[in-house]
Amino acid sequence: MxxxxxxxxxxxxxxxxxxxxxxxxxxxxxxxxxxxxxxxxxxxxxxxxxxxxxxxxxxxxxxxxxxxxxxxxxxxxxxxxxxxxxxxxxxxxxxxxxxxxxxxxxxxxxxxxxxxxxxxxxxxxxxxxxxxxxxxxxxxxxxxxxxxxxxxxxxxxxxxxxxxxxxxxxxxxxxxxxxxxxxxxxxxxxxTEGEPALPADAAPLTTASATRRTRLPSWVNPGVTLLLIGTFSASLILVAEDLGTVAAMREFERTTLLGLVMAIWASGSLIGAIVYGALNRHPSAAVMLVLLGATTVLTAFAWGPISFTALLLLSGFFCAPSLTAALEAITSNVPSTVRGEVMGWHGSAITLGSAVGAPTAGYAIDLTGWQGGFLFGGGLGLLIAGAVWFTTRRMSTPAEASLPSGERSPAAAE
CATH class of the missing domain: 1.20.1250.20 (MFS general substrate transporter like domains)
Known part of the structure; x- marks a missing residue:
């Protein structure tokens, strides 16, 4: 570190x-x-x-x-x-x-x-x-x-x-x-710093494959697509936690402490970002998403405002690092000449995750109580993150095993 x-x-x-x-x-x-x-x-x-x-x-x-x-x-x-x-x-x-x-x-x-x-x-x-x-x-x-x-x-x-x-x-x-x-x-x-070499797994398209993909941007590949899906799931988790926190503090009859609890959650995310950036070896986006989903589900088992705040702080520790890991992997897998467009899609994935997560998490809270927001958001996010992790593991190529220590293909989310 x-x-x-x-x-x-x-x-x-x-x-x-x-x-x-x-x-x-x-x-x-x-x-x-x-x-x-x-x-x-x-x-x-x-x-x-x-x-x-x-x-x-x-x-x-x-x-x-x-x-x-x-x-x-x-x-x-x-x-x-x-x-x-x-x-x-x-x-x-x-x-x-x-x-x-x-x-x-x-x-x-x-x-x-x-x-x-x-x-x-x-x-x-x-x-x-x-x-x-x-x-x-x-x-x-x-x-x-x-x-x-x-x-x-x-x-x-x-x-x-x-x-x-x-x-x-x-x-x-x-x-x-x-x-x-x-x-x-x-x-x-x-x-931009100029056109970088594409990653090893992003080989130039053949004429036939180019013909088949003329309607898709050149940067579209399974790795980037999976990472955008992972970003969507992270945003969905965060908005579910947001709504669930409001509902939980009302249930605990501690609404006056809502601002403090939200600040503690945000501070956990801030600390997580600082620590993640200082690490010598960074866990993959898929691993961070799994940890975010798992700790979100865990927060649903809090039994009071103190335990709830402690578990929310733990979950917050993986918020910013999850989004950072996904964005770093995405930008490393595309040429610098298309980073603006790709980052735009990354922003859209976050926005759409919030748009989908807010009403569905709200419905889950209305149906089962404040725990429903965390179980829904964390559970669905964990399911998507697990699928991303499993798929990227299957997509890993033998060539990655020969990379020097600390290096890996940026196309892989893991």
Missing amino acids: NFQTYAELWRIPDVRRILVLGVFLRIPMPASAVIVTLHVVGPLDRSYAEAGLVSTVLAIAMAISNPWLGRLLDRVGLRRTVLLPLTVLPFAWSIAPWVGYVPLLGLVAAAGLFTVPSFSIVRQVMLRSVGPGKRTAALSADSVMTELCFMVGPLIGVLGASYLGTSWALLLIQWLGILAAVVLWLFNPTI
């Missing part, structure tokens, strides 16, 4: 700049989620279900936009891609806080379709700026910063809505993100 790697990463100017800029690009997302909910149920006098519909519309729009904006990054570069959101977002978010519910839905959908692909950009800059041996640490550092944004963002959103009102708070927080995007456009960091 080598924590010195993080200090070495921080000394790289592009890494340092993009991590700081990434904070300002990302904080508006969790902050706005809270503000929009308060805005819909407050000034607009609508129900929580209608507030949830706004979040669903935004999630669907972002799931659509992630791949095509990522592909645009690969094809036309950062400046021309970011310029597109900068022509739409200032108008959408300047009008949205002051209109009724139905126009708000339309403006949120437009904003979601043209959201700056900050996650893809930050990660591509990180991967371009470091050597292959530090990629996992770089992605872990990005996960740590993301966790901090999602811990601080809701607090900023609540404070802003309380002291400024929801309309002004939404306007100001979104303009913070827009200004950060302008700085990104001016900074214009390089996002």
Whole structure:
């Protein structure tokens, strides 16, 4: 385990700049989620279900936009891609806080379709700026910063809505993100390091196979597909844990401690990301997904708020590392020239996992109590993760056995 790697990463100017800029690009997302909910149920006098519909519309729009904006990054570069959101977002978010519910839905959908692909950009800059041996640490550092944004963002959103009102708070927080995007456009960091050699298992297509696959992107292969499925399952697990935690604290009659418990869970994920990035040998994505699913199921057997928080902390330890491991394996298995598109699909897998997991986990909770969320999310995630692990084991080639210690084919999730 080598924590010195993080200090070495921080000394790289592009890494340092993009991590700081990434904070300002990302904080508006969790902050706005809270503000929009308060805005819909407050000034607009609508129900929580209608507030949830706004979040669903935004999630669907972002799931659509992630791949095509990522592909645009690969094809036309950062400046021309970011310029597109900068022509739409200032108008959408300047009008949205002051209109009724139905126009708000339309403006949120437009904003979601043209959201700056900050996650893809930050990660591509990180991967371009470091050597292959530090990629996992770089992605872990990005996960740590993301966790901090999602811990601080809701607090900023609540404070802003309380002291400024929801309309002004939404306007100001979104303009913070827009200004950060302008700085990104001016900074214009390089996002690719040139065309790398494809992994051994990604052999060039023959004419016949190319003909059969003309409708599929060149990077599509079983390894990447399995890792995207694994990312979907990890996101499903996390949203089930989120809903299950709310239900559990209500059942324990400790709703006043909900914020603290959620913060402890997030801190577990943050610590897990730091430790995972510092490891000399990193467990595979499939192994991390299995551990995440298993510890989620285990949390359902808590008997009180203290044991519940302890088990949730344990499960949180595998949250960020699971997503990091999957993303590292995916990006290592594709050329840098298509990383933007692939990272877009990775973001869509996370979004779709949340979209599918939220209503189904909610149904499980209504049916069986708070334990149902953890049993459903952890059980289904564990089933998918186990299938990914078993399949990648079967896909492993004998050539991997001859690789030097510590090396493996990035196509394999295990």
